[in-house]
Amino acid sequence: MPGKMNPRERWSLLLIDELPDRPPVYPLVTCHAARVYNCDLIEYCTDGRILAEAQLEAQRLYGHEGLSVFTDVGIIAEAMGSKYHLREFEVPILDSPLITDTAMIGELGPPDPTTQGRLPVYLEAIDRMYSAAGDVLPIFAFIPCPFTTAAGLRGVDNFLMDTVLEPQAAHDLLDVSLKSAITFCDECILAGALPMLVDPLASGSVISRTTYSHFAKSYQQKLIAHLHRYDLDVTLHICGDTSNMLDLIPQTGADLFSFDLADVDSATDAMGDRVRLVGNLPPHGLLPSSNLSVTQGTNSIMEMGLKNPKGFVLSTGCEVPIRCEAQKLHTLINIGKNARYEEVW
Amino acid sequence: MTEPRQIDFRQWHRLFQQVPDRLVEEIRYYRHLPQAEWSQYLFPPSTHVVYGNRLLRKLKFDNSQAALRLWGFVMSEGERIYRARQAGMKVIAVMGDLGAVTPLVYSFPNIVAFYPDCLWWTPFLMESRELFDEAGQLGLGEDCCFVRASLGAFSRKAYFPKPDLCVGTVGATCDDMATVMSEAEQLGVDIHYFELPHRHDGDTDKTALSGYLENQYQELCRRLEQATGETFSPDRFRETVQKVNRMRSLIAEIKDLSGAPAASPMGAVEMMNMEFAALSYYGDLDECLAVLTEFRDLMKFRANSGQGYQNQDLRLVWVTPPADPLLMNYIEELGGRVVGSEYLIHQTTPIIDTKKDPFEALAEAHLKATLMGSSAYRVNLVIEQVERTHADGVIISGVFGSSHCPYETAPIISALRQKGIPVLSFDVVAPGKRRLQSQIFNRMEAFSESLKARKKRRAG
16 A cells, blocks of 8 residues: 555654654564474574574564564573573573683683574574565564673573672673673674664563662663664663663663563653653463453553653563464554554655 | 775774774764754764665775765765754755755755655665555556656655655656656645756757746745745855855866876765765755865875775766666776766756856756756767766666656767767666666676777777
8 A cells, every 4th residue: 555654664763753654563573483484493593594584474474563583592692602402392591501600701702693602593594584674674683781691601690699799700791791792783783683682681570770780781881882883773672570770771872672561651751751662562461371451451552652752662571472372463463553643744 | 094995884884993983973964953962974884784775785885984974974864854854944855956956945044955856776775666666556667767766755754754845847857757746746745846948059048048947946936935934045045055166166176086097086886976965965065065075185185196996997987877876886896987977967067156146147057957958968968078087988877767868878879989989878777676687787797898808909
């Protein structure tokens, strides 16, 4: 139909402070794409061609407005040497962290994204998606922030203990994790993707506001500053409960904030004049077993989101569950696509 | 200064790390809005790759900061027009005259002009048929030239803000663009038509033509007064024209420098971007002057010190701007360098007389336009370029569906052949037609080989 913006156009307007016809609709369809494509998650997480084809297939099915390159939050830590357990029906999990003694941190260096671990899988996937649909769909490469990578290198419990008992070692590990994230971001950019920073371990569900301020935020800031030097618009995603740190998010410099357990009105009050919001239907609501009304939930989020002065993206609070019920996701997306900003033309 | 080289977007991404933060911070447009955080534009091509400009992954770029600044300025034009409106400036869309009426537009305060016509290269930059398909749905298919992309952009409402006024030049100019205008009008766009008379180039009564154009300019001036709520000021006009004249002189000087006898001091795509600054100054006249001044200084340095790209010895004049800039890179890879050009924008070259009545001066300059006259006029422009630059050959990149291409290409070829100047002519292929594209590459290879053999023979 003539006159209908494509997703790339819609996002472009949002990012220059212009209201498009409506907010982009971008639920975080990540590993659920493997289910749509009918492949197992080991194939999805280890083969760039399959990851790309699965993403494109899922996008064709649902019509959401962005492609997501993401397998798991350990992708950088694994490339640096931590062992991850790949599973057929679930996402990879940390098996054995590389750093068993903080004295080992000094030997660490950033990995080569073109050869080490599964980082080349991302790069191949991005390249394929970009060639196939980069003119109409933005491609987001989910990059774990230094705090999350450090936890993957040291083990979550040990790293959280380090922040208390050996804070300097924690910072040293964060420094090398930052360099690694920058190196990986650069390669993803060159392949055609916009980095989307994810920091699930920096969630209010895991750490205190103080730990977030001292150990996570400053590294998010540095990573975002690197990307801003290239004039890139950065989305920061933090899983879980972020309601106790909403006021700190603008200090990271993030241009968009993707959040989970906080209400849209509170996020708007805390940062809506400076930061575009991305959220936040609870992902569990998309499971077949959930009794949550997707229609009601999405309508309520959309109503609040449309009022965010800096703009809004309708999304899920976190990754769409692998076993998501397709019809529920369709419902969310359709509601998003029927919303409208007031026409400016 | 670093040795001149053409590098790809990966190399620029890394090289950009060495650009001092201070420069990235300082290089901005709309300097009259000092607090605008969005006004920086010195960024590498990789930034624009991420936002969908896929062709940039294939292009070669000059490795100088001046060229990077030019690229950044060109690539940020779309956002700049939106920012202009956000900052309360009036936005004027100008179509079909290619740089003739913008001096008048910019003489109004707090105003910015842009050419929807220039969106013709967006499908190529993005390697996308989106805008063409959109135009197709509105009735403009491949029988219209690539400017139909601008109709797609009008329809999508995502490439420029709603203009406060559209000025459409019709008459003796590109009729494809006139078709776009009438289709855009169907979409609800309000257009002020500016009628261009035909120039016979023989015993034409210049006074009558000039008088007619003066009236057109006066009417346009009244529409601009209505749109802006400002009164036309001859003083402000003179001040603007002085800047425009400075820009036109800079462009002429840079074009001369590109033909330096030693190595080629600059890439053909950068030169084309530089030359097209004359149309609407990429939305910021003052900053555009600063960009071109730095560019000129670099070119001067390179030309005077004999610096340039290695192995580009075939001197070429390029006729009609190629919507696909990759073609220029390709001929450079084959040993060519573009030393002259005729991009249908001759109307942007005359120095406007500031002592005359403003409308008379504008009309006089406008009468030098490429498109409004006979084919012979354009043939002479091309031959003059070839002779002045001692070119080895000419490349004409036509556009299928464009009315002036089939009618003018033949007489240009014929005139060049009569003078013994080799010429290659082809139609630029729309994005996605790889086999046709490879055929053009093939012909370019054969052309460069024959030019090299010819040069060798002549050198004995």
